[in-house]
Amino acid sequence: MGCRKRQRFSLVVAEKSDLFDVLPDDLVISILSKLSSSASCPSDFINVLIVCKRLNSFALQPLVLSKASPKLFAVKAEKWSESAHRFLKSCADAGNVEACYTLGMIRFYCLLNRGSGASLMAKAAISSHAPALYSLAVIQFNGSGGSKNDKDLRTGVALCARAAFLGHVDALRELGHCLQDGYGVRQNITEGRRFLVQANARELMAGLSSTSVSNIGTRSWLTWSPHPIPHPNNRSPTVPGCPLLSDFGCNVPAPVAHIRRTSS
Numbered sequence: 001m002g003c004r005k006r007q008r009f010s011l012v013v014a015e016k017s018d019l020f021d022v023l024p025d026d027l028v029i030s031i032l033s034k035l036s037s038s039a040s041c042p043s044d045f046i047n048v049l050i051v052c053k054r055l056n057s058f059a060l061q062p063l064v065l066s067k068a069s070p071k072l073f074a075v076k077a078e079k080w081s082e083s084a085h086r087f088l089k090s091c092a093d094a095g096n097v098e099a100c101y102t103l104g105m106i107r108f109y110c111l112l113n114r115g116s117g118a119s120l121m122a123k124a125a126i127s128s129h130a131p132a133l134y135s136l137a138v139i140q141f142n143g144s145g146g147s148k149n150d151k152d153l154r155t156g157v158a159l160c161a162r163a164a165f166l167g168h169v170d171a172l173r174e175l176g177h178c179l180q181d182g183y184g185v186r187q188n189i190t191e192g193r194r195f196l197v198q199a200n201a202r203e204l205m206a207g208l209s210s211t212s213v214s215n216i217g218t219r220s221w222l223t224w225s226p227h228p229i230p231h232p233n234n235r236s237p238t239v240p241g242c243p244l245l246s247d248f249g250c251n252v253p254a255p256v257a258h259i260r261r262t263s264s
Contacts, residue, residue, distance in 0.1 A: 025058070032059050037067040045072050062094035070098040092120060100124040101132045114144075125159070133163035134171040141174075141184075153184025164195070169206070173199035 032048065032055070039045050045068075049056045058064065073088045075081075088106075091099035101124040108117025118139065124132035138144070140156035157178050163171035172195055178185050180192030 021054075028055070028058050029061055029063055032061075032064045033067045036064050036072060037069055039069050039072050042072055042075060060090065065091045065094035065099075066096050068096055068099065070102065073099060073102060092123075097124045097127045097129050097132075101129055101135075104132070105135065108139075108144075128162075128166060130163045130166040130168040130171065133159050133166070134168050134174075137163065137171065137174070157184040167202075169199050169202050172202070 035048065036045055036059075045059065049059050068091050073084070073091065075084045088099055088103050092103050100120045104117045104120030104122075104124065106117070107113040107120065111117070118136070121132045121136055125136055137156045137159035140152045140159065143149070143151040157175065160171045160175045160178065164175045176192045176195030176199060177183065178192070179188045179195065181187070
């Protein structure tokens with residue numbers, strides 16, 4: 001009889017209350033953190049925000065936002081709004097490294113807020129974010145946002161080397177050109193060419209592993225040349241890790257071509 005009474009009581013409780021309300025807060029936050037880190041588009045997360053007040057408040061907790069996937073704030077330019085900007089800023093304030101980098105790039109290049117943008121990129125770079133390190137290196141090489149006297153080639157090389165160490169292919173290639181041309185670092189042609197070959201090989205392997213690559217001559221990519229490889233003057237600027245910028249029509253420059261030093 002006692003067992004039947006307990007079963008009947010539990011059914012009554014279930015009918016009178018929402019089982020979601022009895023879930024522990026930390027469990028709900030943990031589930032939302034998993035969702036934010038694995039979401040494939042903004043709507044995956046936005047749909048949760050409009051379910052109820054409790055989910056809305058938990059979904060905006062710093063612990064959840066700090067783990068948000070970059071795909072959560074990949075909003076097209078025509079759909080960009082103040083609320084989207086606020087959400088991206090909230091993620092950055094929560095310590096989300098990708099959000100710091102993305103918002104920093106938008107502010108620096110699109111909104112021309114150089115100080116705030118560089119500060120956010122630096123915040124991401126401190127956490128060993130390779131694209132942020134490389135972006136800061138480009139700023140140092142080009143003196144972006146300032147005059148030619150604001151260039152700091154040695155700092156640019158140091159940032160580039162750190163990004164290359166973390167596996168950033170463009171940084172590895174740029175470091176190779178710096179060493180080969182003696183740009184911001186003591187010239188070492190042999191080491192520079194070695195880095196350039198490594199960068200080409202990594203780029204080729206990445207292409208082969210992702211999709212089928214058509215008309216790519218592997219031999220031409222990896223052939224050792226006895227002559228210095230010229231720095232490309234008109235490279236197409238790429239913004240790895242920040243897909244919003246090209247959609248916003250922002251012009252992100254590639255590093256300027258190096259002027260080779262001549263010994264007197």
